[in-house]
Amino acid sequence: MNLAHCRVVLRNPKDAGRLLPWVHRVIANAKDVIGGTHRGVADKHLNSYLTEVCYRCNRRFREKEIFDRLVQACVSTQTVTYTNLIQRQGFTPGKGDYSNMLSR
Numbered sequence: 001m002n003l004a005h006c007r008v009v010l011r012n013p014k015d016a017g018r019l020l021p022w023v024h025r026v027i028a029n030a031k032d033v034i035g036g037t038h039r040g041v042a043d044k045h046l047n048s049y050l051t052e053v054c055y056r057c058n059r060r061f062r063e064k065e066i067f068d069r070l071v072q073a074c075v076s077t078q079t080v081t082y083t084n085l086i087q088r089q090g091f092t093p094g095k096g097d098y099s100n101m102l103s104r
Helices: 013-019 021-037 043-058 063-076 082-087
Strands: none
Touching (some): 013 021, 021 043
16 A cells, blocks of 8 residues: 655644644534533543543444443442542543543
């Protein structure tokens, strides 16, 4: 597979929305979720909120599977307490954090 790399330097940052519309839309949606729904996020929790944004984005066209996948996620993950969120201790990949669900 032959792919060519084309470098583009933008003089006006507002042109990025026209050049890469999907990237612009994903970043705008992430900003809306964090700034709107959650009213801002502390730096130590930012990764968890961005993981949620990715999870929602990856499943936006799977409306028929939502309930079944929610039930599956609830019964197959360990409980996440406030202490776990604050300290980030006791988390192991695939148990208690949702990073393993991004690939599904």
